[in-house]
Amino acid sequence: MSDQLLDQICEIVRQAGSIVLSASADKEIKAKEGAANYVTKYDSKVQKYLVAELTRLLPEATFVGEEDGFSSHKISSGYTFIIDPIDGTTNFICEFMCSGICVGLAIHGTMEIGVVYNPFRDELFCARRGQGSYLNGSPLHVHNRPLNEGVVNIDIAPYNPELRERAFAVSTAISYHSMDIRDIGSAALGICYVACNRCVAYISHLLSTWDYAAASLILTEAGGVFTDLQGHALPLKAKTSLLASTETGLQQTLDLIHPVLFPN
Ligand code: IPD
Ligand code: CA
Ligand code: CA
Ligand code: CA
Numbered sequence: 001m002s003d004q005l006l007d008q009i010c011e012i013v014r015q016a017g018s019i020v021l022s023a024s025a026d027k028e029i030k031a032k033e034g035a036a037n038y039v040t041k042y043d044s045k046v047q048k049y050l051v052a053e054l055t056r057l058l059p060e061a062t063f064v065g066e067e068d069g070f071s072s073h074k075i076s077s078g079y080t081f082i083i084d085p086i087d088g089t090t091n092f093i094c095e096f097m098c099s100g101i102c103v104g105l106a107i108h109g110t111m112e113i114g115v116v117y118n119p120f121r122d123e124l125f126c127a128r129r130g131q132g133s134y135l136n137g138s139p140l141h142v143h144n145r146p147l148n149e150g151v152v153n154i155d156i157a158p159y160n161p162e163l164r165e166r167a168f169a170v171s172t173a174i175s176y177h178s179m180d181i182r183d184i185g186s187a188a189l190g191i192c193y194v195a196c197n198r199c200v201a202y203i204s205h206l207l208s209t210w211d212y213a214a215a216s217l218i219l220t221e222a223g224g225v226f227t228d229l230q231g232h233a234l235p236l237k238a239k240t241s242l243l244a245s246t247e248t249g250l251q252q253t254l255d256l257i258h259p260v261l262f263p264n
Helices: 003-021 041-057 089-093 161-175 187-195 209-222 247-261
Strands: 062-065 078-085 100-107 110-118 123-128 134-135 149-155 181-182 199-207 226-229 239-245
Touching: 003 100, 003 110, 003 123, 003 149, 041 062, 041 100, 078 187, 078 209, 078 226, 100 187, 100 209, 110 187, 110 239, 123 209, 134 149, 134 187, 134 209, 149 161, 149 187, 149 247, 161 181, 161 199, 161 247, 187 199, 187 209, 187 239, 187 247, 199 209, 199 247, 209 239, 226 247, 239 247
Parallel strands: 062 078, 149 181, 149 199
Antiparallel strands: 078 100, 100 110, 110 123, 123 134, 199 239, 226 239
């Protein structure tokens, strides 16, 4: 892997950002399965653009992506791009200006490159394995703070009533031990916000590979840690819970949520 490849991927992701920024009022919103789950014509448009440009860059690569038949979750033994064209579609629909375009590159199942870009703030997070992570060119270093020294992002994920209730129960437990809680509405940006110290931890009950692949490398290269909600190490997985945090915050969070999620 080279810095040049990372730069080229960053440039493609920035260009994809201009598609998001130029969205017209008619986004052609369609419902997906479950409650409050939507897709727009721009989710497809951005993914199509990324697949075309990234194929030009690395013709041998295969793709895993959220939209349009790319969602097989099959990580190949060679190069695999893992794409979420718009992470935070509800935010995009509601003009919340907090959505991330995510591109991860895995080789033999290991994340090598991660790029997450919020075009509304012109903030580009990126990382290359072993080479650190950056926000708009400035290096990121996670401060090893406890929970009570920061805010915790908890994904409410309204699609599924059972998960929603679990998220509320976890929020209650965490809110007494942190400065405050948030749900910024983009899993990838939530994880990146731990990497850049805006949040001390991020919690989700159910993510897909494309929600966290790129951001997870940005987090670990900045010195942050992540596991599933039982504290197990997390390889690239089709569906998983996820806890991202500082090292101190991780154990504290696991201790707080364990009695709530696994009472017996
Ligand atoms: C969703 C967002 C949201 C998280 C959901 C994800 P999408 O992704 O990241 O914050 O709670 O679990 O599915 O559908 O907007 O790409
Ligand atoms: Ca979606
Ligand atoms: Ca997503
Ligand atoms: Ca998406």
